[in-house]
Amino acid sequence: MSPIHWEDLYPSQIGWSNPLDWTLRETCIHDKWIQSKAMSQNLEKTPTWDSEAGYDDNNNNNNNRQIVLLEHLKPLEIPTLSQLLRTGGLGFPPGTTHSDVEHHLHHHHQQLQGRHLRGGGSDSGGGGGQSPHSKDLEHFAAAQRLAALISASNMKVPPITLPTGQLPMPLTADLLWRYPNPFMPQPPPSPLESHLKAHLPAGLGHDPRHWSREDVSVFMRYCEGEFDLERIDMDKFQMNGKALCLLNKMDLAERCSGAGDVIHNILQLLIRESSGFPPNSPLTPRPPGLMTPTSPAFPASPWPLLTGAVSSANESAGAGATFPTLSHLISQTNSVTLSPAPSIDSQNGGSPKHNEALAAAAAAAAAAASTGITSIHQLYPNPKNNLSSSGSQGQGKGQSHSHTNGNGRAPSGSSSHSDSEDSAERSPSAMSTPRTPTGPMRSPRDAAPTSSTGKEETPELNTNGRLLWDFLQQLLNDSQQRYTNYIAWKDKETGVFKIVDPAGLAKLWGIQKNHLSMNYDKMSRALRYYYRVNILRKVQGERHCYQFLRNPSELKSIKNISLLRQQMEAQAAAHKLASQQAAQQAALHGLATVEEGSNGGDGDRPESPLQGPITSSSSYDEPTDLSMDTEEKRARLHDRYKREFMSEQRSSSGSSAEAAISERDREQHESRFHYSHLIPQVSIKTENF
């Protein structure tokens, strides 16, 4: 049918190189070739990769070429690997496992090469695709097509740095394996796991991340003996469990060549095993799996997180090579419904057994995934020995009380943290997986009726960390204080926080937004945009210190910031007029505004503040004004003011509604979340600097 005979094209264009080494173009050709054979009925259409469109290559800093995060995964459109395996979609008999496929591919690749070398390649033209040979190819192709499908969908995968040379294929089988399918159910605990658990030397906790240095030694010795490993140089393992867990396969291999693999796998098993189901991440619970660092098949964490988690910050390091994974931060707006089974999921559909298994698997995967993360973050945030002096403080507060004015249920508004959590947990991610007791969300706070149930009428925005302020809030209010090495409250009451690690935080943000070239400069620009809407302000004189001017609930209830901005600016305009008049008067009196000027021009609006900054309604003037160029800005404000006014009029209740909202908000939240000290706080400059 097709004028082009891919059969002919295939071998000549691609040759018989290792599919894992194919270039984009080769992959494309291959795909088409395969397509021409209509080999797979399960896969509707093969995406073409004839362009580099799939890559974010237009960037100047092309060292950031990447394949994107798994953000907008559309599960139902993508057959999962397991599904394909089940249905034979890959050409493998049902029951074939992930690693089976891998082995199969490898094995046959070798055979293919051999055959080709022996001249067998020629049969591609005549075989019509049914020879064992082409069958083999189909297997390759299937894997690749799956990969292509995955990438073709909006699915985003962890950022990876690609070599600068020729373009690699979009998602080679290799990649596919490395970045396991998110929906691939985690296998049940293997016998090995059980064995491990049962046979660990006494005194060794099951969670390696909690091991002390001595524990690590004990463990290494144990492994040495138990698994008959070559001798391990203990000097190279003078570290605690957390550190040990941060070593990736390669790190381990360096330290104990032969045993590295084994050690790594064991650790991964243990981690997975021991970390039941950590609480949801502060941010978007992400689809399970994709980044599970504990994937049995590829224990090497997909995100090289482990490697550089610590130093990441400083190393402007190329691309995503090093930094803690934010996988759990990755949004899942479209929270992945356990992809595979449209038919299967839902509470009572299909065989309960299968259902259960799926759910469990998903949960397990999720757990596993967050596990890795947790481990990472745990390394940082250790509340004890951490710089996060403020962090610990925040922890106590944020976590337990500080907000819980209504005992019992977590007021959605009270603490930002509960907020975040709230948003995270209530997210549709409820996906097919019913909230089983083992669900990803069983944490202390969760024990209490989750706010998800009690979420008030206030339709709070569920931004899930996609907005910068939300992202920051969520990191700041992480119930486990995992990010205090990046950002921490200086004074939660007043909303003052410090970016401890600007570069690192920027990277996290970059990951979140999938702008891997994000840096502090850019991120801070975004922060600065918040000044004018009174979401943030800079704490004068202190580096990397900012202050939230609105509590999270308030923020969340703001439908869109621009509205807020308009509102603010309108107020500002009004206020400005007033203050100008006042100023004039003052000037007349010779009082002037010395105060204001002295304070770095920021004027901290000491004026209005009586009621606290948050008082959106009563307003205080705009932060902007400081930055403003009077004239111009004023004009602009006026403009906006008018516009806003009009729009308000239009929106019927207009100002009153708005006022109502802010007022309600204040009522609801202010009591639990005061920024009331704002003013003093702000004006206070931490001297030690």
Added chain:
DNA sequence: AACCCGGAAGAGGG
């Protein structure tokens, strides 16, 4: 040098 600051343009998603 490392922060800050905002303007300008434009990307990208909704």
Added chain:
DNA sequence: CCCCTCTTCCGGGT
């Protein structure tokens, strides 16, 4: 197509 929220650059200041 518009709007919003950044992202990316940038020139300038501290």
